[in-house]
Amino acid sequence: MKFFIDTANLDQIKEAQDLGILDGVTTNPSLMAKEGITGKDNILQHYKDICELVDGDVSAEVISTDFDGMLKEGEELAALNEQIVVKVPMIKEGIKAINYFSNKGIKTNCTLVFSSGQALLAAKAGATYVSPFIGRLDDISTDGMNLIEDIRTIYDNYMFDTEILAASVRHPMHINQCALMGADVVTAPLSAITALLNHPLTTSGLEKFLADYNKGNK
Numbered sequence: 001m002k003f004f005i006d007t008a009n010l011d012q013i014k015e016a017q018d019l020g021i022l023d024g025v026t027t028n029p030s031l032m033a034k035e036g037i038t039g040k041d042n043i044l045q046h047y048k049d050i051c052e053l054v055d056g057d058v059s060a061e062v063i064s065t066d067f068d069g070m071l072k073e074g075e076e077l078a079a080l081n082e083q084i085v086v087k088v089p090m091i092k093e094g095i096k097a098i099n100y101f102s103n104k105g106i107k108t109n110c111t112l113v114f115s116s117g118q119a120l121l122a123a124k125a126g127a128t129y130v131s132p133f134i135g136r137l138d139d140i141s142t143d144g145m146n147l148i149e150d151i152r153t154i155y156d157n158y159m160f161d162t163e164i165l166a167a168s169v170r171h172p173m174h175i176n177q178c179a180l181m182g183a184d185v186v187t188a189p190l191s192a193i194t195a196l197l198n199h200p201l202t203t204s205g206l207e208k209f210l211a212d213y214n215k216g217n218k
Helices: 010-019 029-034 040-053 067-078 092-103 116-125 134-139 144-158 172-181 190-195 200-216
Strands: 002-006 024-026 057-061 084-089 108-113 129-132 163-166 185-188
Touching (some): 002 190, 010 040, 024 185, 067 084, 092 108, 092 116, 116 129, 134 144, 185 190
Parallel strands (some): 129 163
16 A cells, blocks of 8 residues: 655655655645645745655645636646646546546546545546545544445446545554555555554563663663
8 A cells, every 4th residue: 555645744744755655745725825835836836845855646736626727727737747646626627627637648636535426437537546535524424434445346346547545544543444445545644654653562562672681781
């Protein structure tokens, strides 16, 4: 499973990259605003800066919701770097845009997916990635993991190349469950990724080893 980090913070991206497990980055307008990145030129430059830090795909989201606007923005984003994946919302005009980009050889990430039917349409349109938002489904008392499982079954049934990119990941258990369900990619905050490192038995075991070593070397 690929690990993407869901942030626009360059320090966090570098930290994840330094771990040696990072495969890509996802961003959105909210994450850009959180880092104080505003204005078109600053945002485009920030995408370039992110691409310089990582080797893998970097999802950059369009703001327009009309077909022509998405095409204009998407082509501008794609021209920044070959690593850029144009992030398009799951709406009618978005599906049309994904099909257009796919035919032009531009990678896409269909975002804000909450049903298997939406994921099926995105794959039919040629999306590179589809992003089911599992955390937001959990928020309304719906099991997001069931959606991952359903999409995996559909994509395997028809041999779709679209990769399942589990998004809205909140904690390490989400990551473990996505791996078990067969998600191709998970995008998560750095805190959820690094939490996978932790286990109380690892901590206590290391403390005992070190204590025993120190006793024998006094």
